[in-house]
Amino acid sequence: xxxxxxxxxxxxxxxxxxxxxxxxxxxxxxxxxxxxxxxxxxxxxxxxxxxxxxxxxxxxxxxxxxxxxxxxxxxxxxxxxxxxxxxxxxxxxxxxxxxxxxxxxxxxxxxxxxxxxxxxxxxxxxxxxxxxxxxxxxx
Amino acid sequence: xxxxxxxxxxxxxxxxxxxxxxxxxxxxxxxxxxxxxxxxxxxxxxxxxxxxxxxxxxxxxxxxxxxxxxxxxxxxxxx
Numbered sequence: 001x002x003x004x005x006x007x008x009x010x011x012x013x014x015x016x017x018x019x020x021x022x023x024x025x026x027x028x029x030x031x032x033x034x035x036x037x038x039x040x041x042x043x044x045x046x047x048x049x050x051x052x053x054x055x056x057x058x059x060x061x062x063x064x065x066x067x068x069x070x071x072x073x074x075x076x077x078x079x080x081x082x083x084x085x086x087x088x089x090x091x092x093x094x095x096x097x098x099x100x101x102x103x104x105x106x107x108x109x110x111x112x113x114x115x116x117x118x119x120x121x122x123x124x125x126x127x128x129x130x131x132x133x134x135x136x137x138x139x
Numbered sequence: 140x141x142x143x144x145x146x147x148x149x150x151x152x153x154x155x156x157x158x159x160x161x162x163x164x165x166x167x168x169x170x171x172x173x174x175x176x177x178x179x180x181x182x183x184x185x186x187x188x189x190x191x192x193x194x195x196x197x198x199x200x201x202x203x204x205x206x207x208x209x210x211x212x213x214x215x216x217x218x
Contacts, residue, residue, distance in 0.1 A: 033218055049217065052210055054163055054194045057218075080217060092218050112218055120191075120210075121217025122148035134148040135216035139187070 001075040004060030004067055006051055006121075011079045011093045025097035027075040027105035033110050037083045039135075043128035047085045052120040056080075063114045071107040073098045078111055080121060113126040142203060144175065145210040154179040168192065169199040172211060183213055 001019055011031065018093045020028060035047050060078060067076050085091055092115065096107035116122075126132040141162050146154045154175075166172040167189045174180060189212040192195055192204065196212075203209075 035172075050147065051217070052145065052212070054195070055191050055210065055212075059196075060192065096198075116218030118214075118215070119217050120147070120212050120215055122213070123216040124148070134152070134213075136149060136187075136214040138215060139214070 001077055002061075002064045003077045004064050005077075005079050006053060006056060006082050007079050008063075008081070008083045011081060011090045013090065013093050016077055016079060016093055016095055020077060020095050020097040022073045022074045022097060024099060025104075026099050027101035027104040028095065028097045028134070029093040029101070029108040029110050030093065032090050034125050035089045035091055037087050039125055042125075044087070044089075044136045045126045045128055047089065047091070047126070048124040049080070049082045049085065049091065050124075051080075051082050053122045056072050060115065061117045063111055063118065064112070065113050066124065067096070067107045070110065071096070071098065071103040072100070072105050074109055076100070076111060078115060080115070082121070140203060140205040142171065142206070144171070145208065147210065147214055150181060150183065150211055150213050153181050163203070165203060167199065167203060168197060168201050168209065171200075171203060171209060176194045181211075183211075188213055 009042045074097045079093045098104040191210045
């Protein structure tokens with residue numbers, strides 16, 4: 001399996017993990033990104049994520065294909081939320097199964113790092129002081 | 140030529156709209172952005188953006204195509 005999906009409903013991590021299980025895989029690694037209560041010292045109430053759907057899908061697919069090329073994995077997947085998220089919600093889920101743990105760890109790290117760098121998804125934070133703003137990191 | 144432009148996140152707020160269809164005399168993607176920077180008050184310099192045409196990332200010097208869908212991609216913050 002190699003699937004990148006944008007989701008407007010809560011991510012089902014258990015379901016994704018089960019889908020990555022295979023008798024060929026001796027190791028599994030996952031990463032979850034959660035909505036945190038503060039950003040650069042400001043108290044966060046909630047987040048919105050928006051995506052350029054078509055390009056996010058193709059770029060996410062491309063990243064997973066690259067992970068499969070680079071690392072000896074059995075299966076990889078990534079779900080990313082869009083819409084409004086509350087504190088503690090899971091915003092992104094990445095998983096990789098492999099015969100051995102090195103590839104599972106490395107592929108998971110690669111996928112989340114590349115998703116954060118490349119996929120056209122943007123986060124808007126809503127702060128406790130009533131302000132809100134889109135996050136556009138400096139290079 | 141006629142093109143469709145999509146705006147996301149802060150660019151949408153600056154432009155005051157999620158998208159527009161416009162007629163441009165620009166020849167390439169950089170020229171289109173510079174034209175719209177002035178018209179729509181977009182503050183991002185070209186260097187901080189990426190650009191896509193018809194759903195694929197493209198270089199700024201890529202010639203425009205009639206009827207193309209162009210999106211300016213401000214720095215992303217997913218993940």
